Amino acid sequence: MTKHVDPITLAVVRGALETTQREMTLTLEKTGRSSVFNLAHDYSNALFDHFPEMILQGQDIPIHLGSLIPAMKAVAEYFGDDIHEGDVIYHNDPAYKGSHILDCCMYKPVFYQGELVFWTVCKGHLTDIGGPVPAGYNPDAKEIFAEGLRIPPVKLWEKGKRREDVINLLLTNMRARRDQEGDINAQFGACRVGERNLLSLLDKYGVDSVKACIAELKDMADRQMRALIREVPDGVYEGSALLEDAGHGFGVMEITSTITVKDDQLHIQVKSPPQVPYFINSYEGNSLSGVYLGLMMFAQLPPPYNEGLYRCVTVDLGEKGTLCNALEPAPHVNCTTTPMETLTDAVRKALEQAAPERVTASWGHASGINIAGIDPRSGEQYVTMVLASIISGAGATQVMDGWHAVGPLCCFGALSSGDVELLEYSYPIIIHRYGLLKDSGGAGKFRGGSGTAWEVEPRDHEMQVIAFGEGRQIPTMGAAGAENRIYEPKLGKLIVSQGDEQKSYQHNTILSIQPGQRVTNINPGGGGYGPAFDRDPKAIQQDVLNGLVSLEAAELEYGVKLNPVCLTINWAETERLRG
Numbered sequence: 001m002t003k004h005v006d007p008i009t010l011a012v013v014r015g016a017l018e019t020t021q022r023e024m025t026l027t028l029e030k031t032g033r034s035s036v037f038n039l040a041h042d043y044s045n046a047l048f049d050h051f052p053e054m055i056l057q058g059q060d061i062p063i064h065l066g067s068l069i070p071a072m073k074a075v076a077e078y079f080g081d082d083i084h085e086g087d088v089i090y091h092n093d094p095a096y097k098g099s100h101i102l103d104c105c106m107y108k109p110v111f112y113q114g115e116l117v118f119w120t121v122c123k124g125h126l127t128d129i130g131g132p133v134p135a136g137y138n139p140d141a142k143e144i145f146a147e148g149l150r151i152p153p154v155k156l157w158e159k160g161k162r163r164e165d166v167i168n169l170l171l172t173n174m175r176a177r178r179d180q181e182g183d184i185n186a187q188f189g190a191c192r193v194g195e196r197n198l199l200s201l202l203d204k205y206g207v208d209s210v211k212a213c214i215a216e217l218k219d220m221a222d223r224q225m226r227a228l229i230r231e232v233p234d235g236v237y238e239g240s241a242l243l244e245d246a247g248h249g250f251g252v253m254e255i256t257s258t259i260t261v262k263d264d265q266l267h268i269q270v271k272s273p274p275q276v277p278y279f280i281n282s283y284e285g286n287s288l289s290g291v292y293l294g295l296m297m298f299a300q301l302p303p304p305y306n307e308g309l310y311r312c313v314t315v316d317l318g319e320k321g322t323l324c325n326a327l328e329p330a331p332h333v334n335c336t337t338t339p340m341e342t343l344t345d346a347v348r349k350a351l352e353q354a355a356p357e358r359v360t361a362s363w364g365h366a367s368g369i370n371i372a373g374i375d376p377r378s379g380e381q382y383v384t385m386v387l388a389s390i391i392s393g394a395g396a397t398q399v400m401d402g403w404h405a406v407g408p409l410c411c412f413g414a415l416s417s418g419d420v421e422l423l424e425y426s427y428p429i430i431i432h433r434y435g436l437l438k439d440s441g442g443a444g445k446f447r448g449g450s451g452t453a454w455e456v457e458p459r460d461h462e463m464q465v466i467a468f469g470e471g472r473q474i475p476t477m478g479a480a481g482a483e484n485r486i487y488e489p490k491l492g493k494l495i496v497s498q499g500d501e502q503k504s505y506q507h508n509t510i511l512s513i514q515p516g517q518r519v520t521n522i523n524p525g526g527g528g529y530g531p532a533f534d535r536d537p538k539a540i541q542q543d544v545l546n547g548l549v550s551l552e553a554a555e556l557e558y559g560v561k562l563n564p565v566c567l568t569i570n571w572a573e574t575e576r577l578r579g
Contacts, residue, residue, distance in 0.1 A: 005212045013205060013213040014304065020197040021045050021058045024122060024190040031189050033182020034127045035426050039418025040387035042411075043124035044068070045190060047198070050116045052076050054307040055214050062296070063099060063336045063410045064123045066289030069307060070097035072121060074285075075107055078153040085111040086160030088188065090170075092129070092151045094144075094283035094326075100333050101129050101148050102136045102385075104184075106156075108191035112202045117211075120194030122187045126180055127384050130173040134372030134383040136333050137468040139247060139508040142277040143329035149173045156184075175372070175383045218308035224301050225309045226264035232354045236260050239349025243323075243342040244473040247507030248278035252474075255324060255339060257294070257346040261354055267314045268295070268347060272323040272339070279468075281326035282335040282343070287317050290324075290340040293412065294347025298358055334508070337366035337390075338470045341409040345477055352479070357398075361442060361479040361527030364392025364451050365471035366408035367492030369521050371456070373463040375428045382427055386454065386521075388417035388434065390469065392492075393441050393449030393525035395476070402449030402526035404436055408469075428459040432518060437525065439489035439550050442475065443557040444482035444528020445535050450548055451492070451523035458515055465511045467494045471524040472506040482528035485557045495520040533559045533578050537569050 024045040032038040044060030052072050057065045074097040075089055089107040092098050098105065104126050110118035129136045131148030141147045151170065156163055167184070174180045202210055236258060243253040258269040268291055275281045282290070295313065317325040324343055326332060345362050352359040368390030372383040392407030406413045420431045433455035442448030472492040475484055484490055494505040498517045505511075513519055540560040543549035544567055554560045561573035 004209070005216050009205065009209060010213050010216055013201065013210055014217060016197065016201045017047060017056045020194050021047060021056055023197060024120065024194045025058055025060070027190040027193045028122065028124065028186050031186040033186065034179040034384060035418060035423060036125050036127050036385050036387060037183050037186060039416060039422055041414065041416045042385070042387055043122065045194070046121045047194065048072050048119040048121060049211070049214055050118065052119050053218065055217065057305050059414065061414045062293040062412050063286065063289045063340055064103060066292035067097060067099040067285035068105070068121060068123060070285045070288060071105060072107065072119065073097070075153045083109050083116065084159050085109070086157060087155055088157035088191065089153055090151055090156045091153045094285060094332055095328055096152055097285035099286040099289065100336050101150055102126055102333065103336065104151065106187040106191055108195055110195045110198050112199060112207060115207065117202065117207060118198050120191040120198070122190045124183060124187055125385065126174070126183055128175040128180060130175070133466060133510065134175055134464055135370035135385050135466060137279065137370055137466050138333065139279060139468070139510065141279050141331040141333070144331050145329060147279065147331055147333045175381055217304045218306050221304050221306050221308035222311045225299065226312050228299055228301065229261060229266050229312060230264045232261045234262050235354065237350045237353040239346050239351070239353060241342045241345035241349065241477065242474055243339050244470050246280070246338065246470045246472065247509065248276060248280065250276050250278070253323065255342050255346045257350045259350040259354060265312050267316070269316045270318050270324050270343065272318055272325070275321055275323055275326045275330045277331065279331040279334040280323070280338045281330035281332045282324050282339055283326045283332060284317060286335050286340060287324045287343060288315060290343035291315050291347050294344040294351065297344070297348050297360060298351040298355070300358070334468050337408065337410050337468070341365045344409060359479045360397045361395030361402065361444070361448060361482065361529045362477040363395045363409035363412065363526050364407040364476050364524040365469065366390040366392070366410055367469040367471040367521070367523050369494065369519065370466040370468070371427070371429070371463055373428070373458060373461050376460045377428060384427065387415050388423070389454040389521040390523060391415065391417050392451045392471070392523040395479070395526040396442070396444055396446035396448050396529035398529060399446070401447045402441060404450040405452050406449065407526065428461055429463070430457045430459055431455065432457060433520065436548065437489060437522065438547055439486060439553045440525035441548065442478045442482060442490060442526060442528035443484050443532040443553070444478055445530030445532065446528065447535070447543065448476060448478070448526035448528045451525040453520055453522050455518055455520040457518045458513055460515055463513045465513050465519050467505060467509050469508070476524050476527040478527035479529050481531045483532065486553050490524055492524045493522045495522065532557050537574055541567060541569055
């Protein structure tokens with residue numbers, strides 16, 4: 001253990017850091033203006049030390065957290081010695097290691113007796129970032145300049161003075177200004193709460209003692225990761241995953257990850273196709289998040305979660321100008337879901353080749369919508385990312401079924417769908433349906449979690465609907481021999497209906513919806529684990545009774561024959577089917 005750090009002090013400091021992060025999260029939830037903040041919780045908080053290295057990440061959005069590590073360093077390097085007490089820096093640009101331009105990040109340096117000791121950091125998805133398409137997802141963009149406002153590192157507060165000119169410049173370029181301003185203020189409040197708690201910690205235990213505790217926490221994470229890697233046989237392992245054509249016309253693409261394990265070191269090499277003039281390119285910071293998520297799905301280590309985890313891990317994202325290592329001016333806004341989730345799958349599959357006993361199935365990929373229009377109640381423009389529409393199913397594991405309605409993969413259970421009533425109160429819409437989908441979970445000895453359907457109708461106005469993501473053509477990946485025999489219910493889609501007429505979309509698109517029309521967004525479920533014929537017939541009977549599996553799927557995918565009236569198991573026919 002680090003010199004001069006006793007276990008009790010270490011535990012108290014660790015608890016204080018964790019409490020600080022949770023208070024930052026609570027501040028965002030209670031003070032955020034948009035539904036993306038106060039209902040869906042599409043934000044993440046982290047604490048950094050003076051180096052700057054991440055010393056604590058919240059149990060938040062994985063796609064945010066991995067990219068914060070290079071982004072924090074890029075921001076600190078940009079300003080160099082021009083960082084002062086009372087400064088607050090803002091940033092979203094992927095060229096400076098950001099994830100995508102909708103994820104805007106606030107950085108507040110924390111000084112103690114004139115010394116820079118910490119950074120409090122808050123990243124949140126703003127509901128709009130300007131550009132030609134409300135909510136920022138523009139499937140017609142051929143370059144990043146057609147997507148919205150890029151914010152390189154810039155000071156919103158300078159030595160404690162709020163820069164009204166800069167803040168006004170940002171807000172003037174965004175729709176639904178009130179929501180964006182409220183969310184930026186909420187981020188500032190979260191950073192201030194974090195600063196207050198950290199200063200109290202330093203007052204109580206002193207700078208040297210707190211720094212020693214932080215060094216030990218990073219060393220602890222490092223030791224845990226190295227111990228895990230030493231258990232994996234040395235060698236080279238490869239995994240690939242397919243990225244579907246979601247409307248870009250370039251066909252199905254493949255992302256490959258090659259993992260090299262040697263002693264307690266792990267190197268991850270990524271190979272991806274050349275970047276395309278479509279919004280699925282991923283810049284370096286975002287792709288690093290995808291790699292780290294695949295690693296952590298495999299590692300499943302206990303806390304602490306800090307930058308020490310990655311000391312023994314090196315990553316090569318491949319040539320510049322590729323899908324997973326994009327260069328300006330590549331369009332990118334969809335990258336936090338596509339191709340990030342495919343990259344995560346490729347990394348996870350390669351690691352599972354190395355240690356099959358740690359295998360898990362993939363979670364459903366994000367397939368969602370954004371909505372926008374003029375609220376007839378107020379005459380004001382509204383715009384929001386409907387995060388309830390991307391809630392998919394979790395993957396199954398070696399010991400249990402996947403959880404329902406907790407995805408998608410990129411958020412890994414950190415998103416909340418929010419109350420239907422609050423969404424209807426906030427926006428001029430009626431939500432007709434929000435529920436689980438039969439047969440959407442991947443078939444397996446352990447079944448994948450169910451995906452969801454979210455159905456909405458505009459009230460007294462024309463509503464724009466912007467569809468983004470994937471999972472509409474390729475089902476979620478299973479593991480350990482899991483296979484699907486019924487595919488359609490396991491795919492995402494967008495359905496526009498009016499009366500008895502329906503039209504289905506399985507690619508990214510922008511639609512105008514009138515009152516009386518309904519839009520239903522269908523999300524995929526999670527992948528299954530193990531051969532489906534190994535599933536206990538009584539478990540299938542229960543799935544059918546609960547409306548999760550149909551009689552048809554029980555027979556075709558699981559080899560279980562049920563009496564269609566009383567739903568008892570026909571054991572003789574089941575034995576024949578499975579034979």
